[in-house]
Amino acid sequence: MHKGKTEVGKNKRGNKKGNKRGDEGGNKKENERGNKNRSENLKSLINECNFEPKKHWGQNFLMDKEVLADIVKTADLKKSDVVLEIGPGFGVLTKELAKKTSKVIAVEKDERLIKMLKRGLKGFKNVEIIHGDILKINIKNVIASEGAKRPSAAISDDNYNNTTGLLYPTSGRTRNDKMYYKVVANLPYYITSPVIRKFLEEKNPPKLMVLMVQKEVAERICAKPPKMSLLSVACQFYATPEIVRIVKKESFWPKPKVDSAIIKLKINNLQLATEFREQFFKIVKAGFSSPRKQLKNNLKRKLKLDEKTVEDWLFKNNIQPIQRSETLLVEDWINLTNSFPLSTPLQAPQ
Numbered sequence: 001m002h003k004g005k006t007e008v009g010k011n012k013r014g015n016k017k018g019n020k021r022g023d024e025g026g027n028k029k030e031n032e033r034g035n036k037n038r039s040e041n042l043k044s045l046i047n048e049c050n051f052e053p054k055k056h057w058g059q060n061f062l063m064d065k066e067v068l069a070d071i072v073k074t075a076d077l078k079k080s081d082v083v084l085e086i087g088p089g090f091g092v093l094t095k096e097l098a099k100k101t102s103k104v105i106a107v108e109k110d111e112r113l114i115k116m117l118k119r120g121l122k123g124f125k126n127v128e129i130i131h132g133d134i135l136k137i138n139i140k141n142v143i144a145s146e147g148a149k150r151p152s153a154a155i156s157d158d159n160y161n162n163t164t165g166l167l168y169p170t171s172g173r174t175r176n177d178k179m180y181y182k183v184v185a186n187l188p189y190y191i192t193s194p195v196i197r198k199f200l201e202e203k204n205p206p207k208l209m210v211l212m213v214q215k216e217v218a219e220r221i222c223a224k225p226p227k228m229s230l231l232s233v234a235c236q237f238y239a240t241p242e243i244v245r246i247v248k249k250e251s252f253w254p255k256p257k258v259d260s261a262i263i264k265l266k267i268n269n270l271q272l273a274t275e276f277r278e279q280f281f282k283i284v285k286a287g288f289s290s291p292r293k294q295l296k297n298n299l300k301r302k303l304k305l306d307e308k309t310v311e312d313w314l315f316k317n318n319i320q321p322i323q324r325s326e327t328l329l330v331e332d333w334i335n336l337t338n339s340f341p342l343s344t345p346l347q348a349p350q
């Protein structure tokens with residue numbers, strides 16, 4: 001995805017600086033009240049090791065077992081799945097993922113948690129803990145080395161032949177030599193946008209992403225006209241996003257100021273030419289360059305086209321020049337890319 005006005009990091013709710021979840025601090029007593037599904041084990045583990053959460057690393061641990069179960073259910077896990085988890089924390093979600101899949105690769109930035117994770121997940125031989133920053137690691141290398149260790153990871157929808165009913169024995173790789181994996185995470189919110197961008201733009205993207213994000217961000221990702229933004233266009237271009245459920249702030253410790261949501265991003269199987277993608281985002285970004293302006297004026301100015309050319313181009317695609325970018329569907333942007341006046345038409349995605 002591309003940086004722009006819709007950057008996720010901006011928190012409009014007046015949260016404390018450097019704390020995108022806007023924690024209200026670690027008032028455990030207050031947070032514990034009235035939450036029947038709270039994980040007692042995790043609570044005592046946190047108390048025992050005197051763990052001080054780092055707010056600037058988005059450390060809000062999920063305490064609600066029902067929500068945990070909903071994340072796992074949404075991921076629709078198969079015994080053959082390889083899952084990449086971002087920010088495992090104390091490993092509560094990691095354990096549930098490990099029980100249902102062939103491999104979990106968990107990337108955690110906080111060294112203090114690495115020690116605890118290793119201890120807590122000792123019994124789970126199919127969990128690989130990586131100490132690192134998700135934004136810096138090479139996804140392909142991690143998935144390739146870890147996934148390929150387990151041949152069963154190859155058994156996916158992608159290498160299931162509908163005609164013969166046979167599975168392709170491809171030791172961790174799919175038919176077209178791509179690794180098959182899912183991403184599941186209760187995300188550290190300060191990196192929501194770059195994480196989503198990183199995975200959607202991957203040459204080898206995941207099949208599915210199940211993420212806990214801020215409620216407001218979830219709504220922006222899944223928005224419909226007339227509430228589209230650069231973020232929603234990008235997410236809906238690469239994937240089919242859906243809000244699975246809203247999660248109350250009481251489900252976390254420390255309790256954030258804002259509610260969250262579980263979203264599911266089913267990645268579209270796009271066989272895209274790089275030029276098409278570049279052209280598409282060039283036009284979309286031009287369209288959203290000044291949010292309150294008419295589409296015609298934004299395109300004219302940013303793409304350096306004359307008025308008549310822009311109007312003809314828009315009319316040809318059944319778009320009124322006075323419309324605003326927020327009212328366009330991804331389909332409209334694809335049509336505009338295919339009929340861009342100054343270039344040879346590019347091939348649209350299937």
Ligand code: SAH
Nearest residue numbers: 060061062087088089109110133134186188
């Ligand atoms: N999954 C756990 C923890 C969620 S809190 C749970 O649901 O309880 C977010 C986690 O992401 C924390 O463990 C934090 O240390 C980790 N984290 C923060 N920034 C990260 C980064 N850049 N790369 C990997 N992990 C990160």
